[in-house]
Amino acid sequence: MADIMTNQVTGARTTTMDFKTYGPAVALLLLCVIGFMLNPAFLSEGNITNLLTRSAFIGIIAVGATFVITAGGIDLSVGSMAAVIAGVMIIVMNNSIDTFGTGATTVLIGCGFSILLGLGAGWINGMLTTKGKIEAFIVTLGTMGIFRSLVTYFADGGTLSLNHDVRGTYRPVYYDSILGLPFPVWVFIAVSVAGWILLNRTTFGRYCTAIGSNEAVAKYSAIKVDRIKTWTYVLQGLCVAMATIIYVPRLGSASSSTGVLWELEAIAAVIIGGTVLKGGYGRIGGTIIGALILTTIGNILNFTDVISNYLNGTMQGLIIIVAVLLQRSDWSRRASPKN
Amino acid sequence: MKLKTAITALAISGALALAGTASAxxxxxxxxxxxxxxxxxxxxxxxxxxxxxxxxxxxxxxxxxxxxxxxxxxxxxxxxxxxxxxxxxxxxxxxxxxxxxxxxxxxxxxxxxxxxxxxxxxxxxxxxxxxxxxGNNPELGRVSAVYMKSRLKDGDNIVVLRGIPTLIDNERFDAFMAEIEGSGINVLDHKHANWNRDDGFEVMQDFLSRFPDIDAVWAQDDDIAIGVVAALKQAGRDGNGMFVVGGAGMKETIKSIMDGDELVPVDVLYPxxxxxxxxxxxxxxxxSNGPVAGRYILGATLITPENAASFYFPDSPF
Incomplete structure (x- = not known):
């Protein structure tokens, strides 16, 4: 009798755990089924490739955001950061043409600058949060405004465009495929795998989780809290830089409307994926599915004219809330007998 | 007390002096x-x-x-x-x-x-x-539609990318649809691309996956058109007489019209x-010795290779 009871309890617990883990994946699968029913072209090879490539930007940024949020922080500046990095990259590449020509060297210089800027911007966010002792929300709200206005200033209020020939050299980075998968998707995969290992298999990842759960306890446990937290922002900056490197060759331009609201999409992807907003628990796999869900919603809405265009925001909001509800609600636990 | 009077006096004389120069x-x-x-x-x-x-x-x-x-x-x-x-x-x-x-x-x-x-x-x-x-928003839509009708025939398919949901966008779109009506040209669908290159690219990618047969695109705006062109080229569907009509008068667009671009052959001015x-x-x-008070509604001129030069300002940021 006792055995049966235990089995039942364990069984109930397993389903709960499963739903928490696989909730986002189920939601994504459901979305895909809906997409296919609306229009079979949804599952065409071209559309799937488009979807994956598009998810790469938000996905890569969201992997960085998973670390920041797991460690109890938040970074609102990522969208503006991407815009300003894209802008500076374009300026640098346009100015390198005279010295280095329009070949790969110029593109590599641009990419190098992107990485340096991303690391630098992340470091500033991190230092202001930890050493400056300002709430991350305020720091990154400030840098969000600064980065956004800087790109407007660099572009003279207009649009910065990459030199046509350099674009020709750089273009394959977005448009070409290796083994049937576009290059940005490979970058997304690489960043995801690296992120998963870093969060789940290294001390750094465990420290992030520990700090996010309880900063004071982490400090007493001899974790260098400030340093780890700063690193999460630097990592976020690096992710933004990588996303920008694959973003620029797409249209070869940057303006003040580049990357608007990416920060909220990245945060939404992280939370849909099961990471806890107040920190202490992070899931890279979930984040990736979250990013895919967000892109899929937009894609499906473009595939149908059943819903008024004006209600796109409503549909997105509803699906995000339902996805998180599926994952968080404890109705399966409530259904099981309490003992 | 004395000081106060002095200051007042100074202020008054200063104000008088200022008024003097102004009138001079x-x-x-x-x-x-x-x-x-x-x-x-x-x-x-x-x-x-x-x-x-x-x-x-x-x-x-x-x-x-x-x-x-x-x-x-x-x-x-x-x-x-x-x-x-x-x-x-x-x-x-x-x-x-x-x-x-x-x-x-x-x-x-x-x-x-x-x-x-x-x-x-x-x-x-x-x-x-x-x-x-x-500028004339309804006219921008109407002129675009007139051009579409001049290039397309009964039964051809177009898609429409709209701007940010606003009154301006509605005026343009409604006038476009009113002019297209009865021409036999099918508007397959219309979606908002928010006058933005990235959104233009993504919406167009989805239109291309969804509709195998598209003959032309009304992008309404030059920024959207840039995204649309990138998506068309990516899908390899930029040939076969396909064309895109934008709007506003961006210098890059006007330059390529001057150079005889076939994919974006014209633009509609919203200067x-x-x-x-x-x-x-x-x-x-x-x-002037003539009266000037009144309403000046600028034309939504169709910019073609012939007249493009007069709308081209290479030094302007736009």
């Missing part, structure tokens, strides 16, 4: 107020305003144009107050940030006796402005230079 110069002061440029079209407007200022001040030494741009409606309202109190303007050229919150501030400027020219966005109360200069037109007309109110 007798400059016609015209304030020009518009939003701080945060996107390419507005940056183009800023550029044209500065060019017009240079040109008009060189032409008329007694005209002083004062350009002020403001980052939000509140700041613009304050800027209008300053133009009256500090500069004592004789005329105001204003492109309101938003109609509603700026109606009263502009009315106050009018009460000071200044001539009012409103550009592009009307005020929410009629009869305040003496001169109104604006940022309208601010310069407004400044010209306002100065004319003081200089």
């Amino acid at each position: 110069q007798e400059k016609i002061k015209i304030g020009v107020s518009y939003p701080t440029p945060t996107h390419a079209w507005a940056a183009g407007m800023n550029w044209h305003a500065e060019k017009a200022e240079e040109r008009l001040e060189a032409l008329y030494p007694d005209v002083d144009l004062i350009l002020v741009n403001s980052p939000d409606p509140g700041a613009q309202a304050s800027a209008l107050e300053d133009l009256v109190s500090v500069h004592q303007i004789d005329a105001l050229v204003v492109l309101p940030f938003e109609s509603e919150p700026l109606t009263d501030p502009v009315l106050n400027v009018k009460k000071s006796g200044a001539l009012i020219t409103v550009v592009d966005r009307g005020l929410s109360q009629p009869g305040i402005e003496d001169i109104y200069v604006a 940022p230079a309208m601010i310069a037109t407004a400044m010209d007309v306002t100065v004319a109110a003081f200089k």
